[in-house]
Amino acid sequence: MKKFSYLLIVSALAIFSLVVLFPACEGPIGPAGANGTNGTNGTNGSNGLDGKDANAFCVKCHNAAMFGAVESQFATSKHGEGETWAGDGNRQSCARCHSYQGYKETMLTGRDTVEFIPKIPVALQCDACHDFHGTLDSTDFPNYALGHTGPVKVLADPTKTIDFGNSSNACLYCHQARPAAGFPLPLTGDTTYAITSSRWGPHHGPQGNLLNGTQGWQVAGAMAYTNTNHKGVATCSMCHMAAGEATLTGGHTWRIKSADGTKVNVAGCIKCHAGATTTDINGKQTEIAADLLKLQNRLIALKLLDPATLLAIPYNQVGSGTKLPGKGAKWSLKETGAFFNYQMVEADRSKGAHNYKYIKALLSNSYDALN
Ligand code: HEC
Ligand code: HEC
Ligand code: HEC
Ligand code: HEC
Ligand code: HEC
Ligand code: HEC
Structure with a gap:
């Protein structure tokens, strides 16, 4: 009997170890069960949130x-x-x-x-x-993983910053006027300026300043300096990167007009300017182009602007060869400021589209100041 119970204990231990210690001896896994029902956005916390299908969501952008x-x-x-x-x-x-x-x-x-x-x-x-998308949180999309969208220091007026509060800041970092000697200019006074470099002025790319409606020489005049409120509603990319035609316009070509000038992408404009077929909305580009030409001709007549290069004629330049003679005396404040505004609008290249009201006032008041 003793021997029997000993045997019983030994075999019980053996079965225990087979079943518990070596579970690999289980049978094959059964077939997968049916998917559970989707959560219903957590009403009363009883259900989990619907999951996002990363394969569908992320590949909207991440695909070859x-x-x-x-x-x-x-x-x-x-x-x-x-x-x-x-x-x-x-x-x-x-x-x-x-x-x-x-x-x-x-x-x-x-x-x-x-x-x-x-x-x-x-x-x-x-x-x-x-x-990199900082959060990778789907509620944060569309998120183009743009690296620099914070406020930007104004190079032409270093005590100031511009903050569009959106992706335009990324463009503004470069698309702004360079510092020019003497700037920001006072609005009144008798100071004269010895402009000796033909390169003097705000340089190319002052689009960010003009979109913002700042850094122009805001001489007092008949027109008030107000803004067409594009900066409050539109970003650079809304107008320049709206889906266009393949490699001709839009997207990462940044072109509104194709390089050969034959195609115009108004896909960005029509979101707000219903039915627009051209960027010359209400004829405003035509109007600004005419105002710019009028100011240009005045600056040429005053021997400040070289019509061939559209650059400054140094005030003390002695004309020879293709070089025109300069004015022969330092430039007045009004001449300097009007010239700066001319170059700013010229280099902006939007013919007023970025900020029609502000650009109109700069050109019009500058012209009047010279007469
Ligand atoms: C709205 C378009 C868009 C969506 C949606 C999107 N991404 Fe991106 N993602 C981008 C862009 C644009 C970049 C920058 C690409 C580059 O620098 O080459 C980027 C960059 C990344 C990078 C960094 C890659 C690198 O080389 O540094 C990772 C990782 C990434 N995304 C993961 C994801 C994941 C995961 C999702 C889904 C949750 C997602 N993205 C959804 C547009 C998107
Ligand atoms: C000068 C800045 C700049 C550079 C350089 C740039 N991107 Fe972008 N990209 C942007 C901006 C701004 C957007 C958001 C456009 C918008 O708001 O519709 C964007 C959007 C995108 C998108 C989403 C497109 C869509 O239609 O939804 C992808 C993908 C992308 N970029 C990839 C790239 C790749 C790849 C390169 C290099 C070949 C590149 N980007 C270079 C500024 C840039
Ligand atoms: C790192 C500086 C830099 C940044 C950031 C930058 N740009 Fe530019 N951009 C340039 C320069 C420089 C050129 C002219 C290059 C050349 O012609 O050699 C240019 C040219 C352009 C052009 C002219 C295109 C043409 O075909 O004439 C447009 C439009 C433009 N940029 C828009 C943008 C927008 C919109 C952004 C923001 C999404 C942006 N840029 C960001 C430096 C920059
Ligand atoms: C604050 C940024 C910035 C600095 C600094 C800068 N540029 Fe530019 N430059 C730009 C931008 C943005 C454009 C493009 C503007 C556009 O397409 O309307 C540009 C355009 C140009 C162009 C005209 C390209 C064309 O096809 O018309 C030349 C040339 C040029 N820059 C030369 C220079 C030189 C030389 C320097 C240094 C002495 C310089 N830039 C410094 C931002 C800058
Ligand atoms: C409301 C729409 C709109 C916004 C916002 C906008 N642009 Fe433009 N931009 C235009 C139009 C329209 C033109 C002129 C196109 C033409 O007539 O060829 C232009 C012209 C330009 C040019 C000259 C080269 C070209 O493509 O004609 C540059 C460079 C430029 N913009 C850069 C910028 C930058 C940088 C920003 C943001 C700081 C910006 N733009 C914001 C509409 C816009
Ligand atoms: C997100 C909306 C939005 C987009 C996108 C937009 N605009 Fe505008 N635009 C406006 C608003 C709003 C006004 C009027 C603002 C005011 O009167 O102060 C305006 C005014 C203008 C004006 C002055 C019109 C006038 O009669 O005074 C011109 C020119 C202009 N836009 C051109 C363009 C062009 C070109 C594009 C596309 C490249 C464009 N806009 C894209 C919102 C937009």
Whole structure:
């Protein structure tokens, strides 16, 4: 009997160890059960939130066709193939906006100009503007992983910043007037200006300043300085990156008008200007182009502007060859300011579209100030 109970204990232990200690001896896994029902957005907390299908959601942007299309547009754009990247990016005062390296460096250091002058400057790369989606939270989309969208220091008036509060800040970092000697100019007074460089002025790309309605020389005149409120409702990309035609306009070509001038992309405009077929809305571009020409002719007559180059004629320049004689005396405040406004609007290249009311007032009051 003792022997029997001993045997019983031993076999019980053996069965226990087989079943509990070696569960791998289970039978094969049964077939998968049916999917559970979807949650219903957590009413009373009784259900879980609906999940997002990452495969459907993320691949709206992250797919080869989208990136391929973007890359081929980018390759034709001025950001991708403009001549100034290789041509001017290796100069200290230009590298910030004219080289990928200079842009990245000043982003990191917060300085206005680079410390390291790139020997072989290259054009913008995708990750100049794009970074990583900070949150990866679907409620935060569309989120284009734009890296720099904070307020931007105004180079032409360094005590000020501009904050559009949206992706336009990323563009403003470069698309703003450069500092010009003497700026910001006073609005009144008898100071005269020794303009000795034909390059004097706000330089190319003051689109951000004009969209914001600041940094023009706001001389008092018949017209008040008000704004067409594009900055409050539209971003640079809404107008410049609205879906266009393949590699001709829109998207990462940034072109509203195709390079050959035959196609115009108004896809951005019609969201607010119903039925627009041209960017010359209410004839405003035609009007501003005429005002600009009128001011231009006045500046030429005053020997401030060279009609061939549209650059300044240094006041003390002695005419010879193709060089026109300068004015022969320092420029008055009004001449200096009106010239600055002319160049600002000329270099903006939107013919008033960025901020019709402000641009109209700058041109009109500048012209009147010279007469
Ligand atoms: C609205 C378009 C869009 C959507 C939707 C989107 N992304 Fe992106 N994502 C981008 C862009 C644009 C970039 C920058 C690409 C670059 O720099 O080459 C990016 C960058 C990234 C990067 C960094 C890649 C790198 O090389 O640095 C990761 C990771 C990423 N996305 C993951 C996701 C995930 C996960 C989702 C879904 C939750 C998602 N994205 C949804 C547009 C999108
Ligand atoms: C790192 C500086 C930099 C940033 C950031 C930048 N740009 Fe540019 N952009 C340039 C330069 C420089 C050129 C001219 C390049 C050339 O012609 O060599 C240019 C050219 C352009 C053009 C002219 C296109 C043409 O075909 O004539 C447009 C439009 C434009 N940028 C819009 C934008 C918008 C919109 C953004 C923001 C999403 C932006 N840029 C961000 C520097 C920048
Ligand atoms: C604050 C940024 C910034 C700085 C600094 C800057 N540029 Fe530019 N530059 C731009 C932008 C933006 C454009 C494009 C504007 C446009 O397309 O309307 C541009 C356009 C140009 C163009 C005209 C390209 C064309 O096709 O018409 C030349 C040339 C140029 N820059 C040279 C220079 C040189 C030389 C320097 C340095 C002495 C310099 N830039 C400094 C922002 C800058
Ligand atoms: C000058 C800045 C800039 C550069 C450089 C740039 N992007 Fe973008 N990208 C943007 C902006 C701004 C948007 C958001 C456009 C909008 O608001 O509709 C965007 C949107 C996108 C999208 C979403 C497109 C869509 O239609 O929804 C993708 C994908 C993308 N970029 C990829 C790239 C890739 C790849 C490169 C390099 C080949 C690149 N980007 C270079 C500024 C830039
Ligand atoms: C309300 C729409 C709108 C907004 C917002 C806008 N632009 Fe433009 N932009 C235009 C139009 C229209 C033109 C002129 C196109 C033409 O007639 O060829 C233009 C012209 C330009 C040009 C000259 C080259 C070209 O493509 O004609 C540059 C560079 C430019 N804009 C940059 C910017 C930047 C940078 C911002 C944001 C700071 C911006 N724009 C905001 C509509 C807009
Ligand atoms: C997000 C909305 C929005 C978009 C996009 C937009 N605009 Fe506008 N635009 C407006 C508003 C609002 C006004 C009137 C503002 C005011 O009177 O102060 C206006 C006024 C104008 C004016 C002055 C018209 C007048 O009679 O005074 C012009 C020119 C103009 N827009 C051109 C354009 C062009 C060109 C585009 C596309 C490239 C465009 N806009 C895209 C909202 C928009």
